[in-house]
Amino acid sequence: MQALIDRIVRDGKNLGNGILKVDGFINHQVDPALMDACGKEFARRFNHVGATKILTAEISGIAPALTTAQHLGLPVVYARKHKPITMPDQVFLTLSPSHTKGRIVELIISPEYLAGGERVLIIDDFLATGATILGLVRLAQTAGATLVGIGALIEKTFEGGRALLAHLGVPIESLACITSMEGDQILFAP
Amino acid sequence: MQALIDRIVRDGKNLGNGILKVDGFINHQVDPALMDACGKEFARRFNHVGATKILTAEISGIAPALTTAQHLGLPVVYARKHKPITMPDQVFLTLSPSHTKGRIVELIISPEYLAGGERVLIIDDFLATGATILGLVRLAQTAGATLVGIGALIEKTFEGGRALLAHLGVPIESLACITSMEGDQILFAP
Numbered sequence: 001m002q003a004l005i006d007r008i009v010r011d012g013k014n015l016g017n018g019i020l021k022v023d024g025f026i027n028h029q030v031d032p033a034l035m036d037a038c039g040k041e042f043a044r045r046f047n048h049v050g051a052t053k054i055l056t057a058e059i060s061g062i063a064p065a066l067t068t069a070q071h072l073g074l075p076v077v078y079a080r081k082h083k084p085i086t087m088p089d090q091v092f093l094t095l096s097p098s099h100t101k102g103r104i105v106e107l108i109i110s111p112e113y114l115a116g117g118e119r120v121l122i123i124d125d126f127l128a129t130g131a132t133i134l135g136l137v138r139l140a141q142t143a144g145a146t147l148v149g150i151g152a153l154i155e156k157t158f159e160g161g162r163a164l165l166a167h168l169g170v171p172i173e174s175l176a177c178i179t180s181m182e183g184d185q186i187l188f189a190p
Numbered sequence: 191m192q193a194l195i196d197r198i199v200r201d202g203k204n205l206g207n208g209i210l211k212v213d214g215f216i217n218h219q220v221d222p223a224l225m226d227a228c229g230k231e232f233a234r235r236f237n238h239v240g241a242t243k244i245l246t247a248e249i250s251g252i253a254p255a256l257t258t259a260q261h262l263g264l265p266v267v268y269a270r271k272h273k274p275i276t277m278p279d280q281v282f283l284t285l286s287p288s289h290t291k292g293r294i295v296e297l298i299i300s301p302e303y304l305a306g307g308e309r310v311l312i313i314d315d316f317l318a319t320g321a322t323i324l325g326l327v328r329l330a331q332t333a334g335a336t337l338v339g340i341g342a343l344i345e346k347t348f349e350g351g352r353a354l355l356a357h358l359g360v361p362i363e364s365l366a367c368i369t370s371m372e373g374d375q376i377l378f379a380p
Contacts, residue, residue: 013276021276028277029267029303030252032259058249059268062220063256069222077219078249085290086211087218100275113219 001041001175004153005188007034014181018128018156019100026125026153027060038175039067042123042151045173046072049148051121053077053114055136057107064153065123074121077114079107079136088112092142096135099128099159107135109143116144127152127174130161137168154178157189191231191365194343195378197224204371208318208346209290216315216343217250228365229257232313232341235363236262239338241311243267243304245326247297254343255313264311267304269297269326278302282332286325289318289349297325299333306334317342317364320351327358344368347379 013021025031042064054076056065062078069076083091083106092109114120120140122133133150140147147170155162155174158181162172177189203211215221232254244266246255252268259266273281273296282299304310310330312323323340330337337360345352345364348371352362367379 015276019275023274023276023300024303027274028270028300029265030256030259031265032256033263035256036260059252059270062249062252066220066222066225066253066256069220070226073223075219075221080218080249082291084213084217085209086205086213101272110213110218113214 001038003034003037004176007031008154008176008186012186014184014186018159018181020154020156020178020181020186022154026063030063035063035067038064038153039069040071041175042068042173043071046121046149046151046171049121049171050119051148052119053121053145055079055114055120055122055140056124057081057132057136061124064125068121068123068151077109079109079139081105081107083108092139094135094138094142097131099131107132107139109139111143114140114143114145118143118145119148120145121149121151122147123151125153127155127161127172128159130164133161134164137165149173156181191228193224193227194366197221198344198366198376202376204374204376208349208371210344210346210368210371210376212344216253220253225253225257228254228343229259230261231365232258232363233261236311236339236341236361239311239361240309241338242309243311243335245269245304245310245312245330246314247271247322247326251314254315258311258313258341267299269299269329271295271297273298282329284325284328284332287321289321297322297329299329301333304330304333304335308333308335309338310335311339311341312337313341315343317345317351317362318349320354323351324354327355339363346371
């Protein structure tokens, strides 16, 4: 998606070690018009998969998942990383290594909002190692739901996430696909 | 706002001790159409204040802040509770007691995205004790920005937040105003 690529080129920063800073429009400050355009594009690409629910992980997945949900007319559930006091004692919980935090995080969903029979479209900000998305897939499977697609704003192909998720047999879409971050460059797939 | 009140009546749960569970449409599962309507209503109420930026706190403030930002055509910044590796060493940080977490949390904003001269509209999910919102106000003031308004989806008048914020002299708007949660009831202001 050219508008997102252009924005990464303009305002993204390669901090080294494969870390892309997009805090100015996705991860801290959010550009609502860009996020709406991304949601519209995800809706176009996943219109045919028959999703009944969007699933994401707090925190940075919320904005793109919400705008996608707006365009598809579906509810969105964001997995919590800490169980709030409003959640029942029996939950779906999985552990997921966080690349950017350097530790294991919990991903928690209440069975109240993810049921068997649901058709789940996962939307997140990054597809890098695929670990967080795979954690969301495990939660959906535990709930008895069917995974129907995976979308990420930004894919870093050199971290191998797509290969990790390929066996799931669902469409995987990214709106900006980065193939290399050697030096201070950011190279995109053609 | 009647649509939000109706939804709280239908799907909200009074868990006792003043805790209102709205996980089915705000805090875990999000209803994008309702959230869009709330953002539109905030935009209508705050259209005159000349805001240049929406400010909120992760996690549950993101959805209503984003939809408000969409309708006002403004960027939104969400204060982080943990400093990510992409943030510079010099940040705006304040401590805020979290009612629902029973501990002190950090609220952190990068100076890159909140500058002197900004006119800040704060949007959050709840106005209860007002502690989180007051933390956001301190961050805005530290940045040299001007506070121009405060909006919350749900206000619990019996927790005194509005009185705590009154000295700020800005419009405070809530879309559903709960006056009592005695027993298992949820009573709204007329």
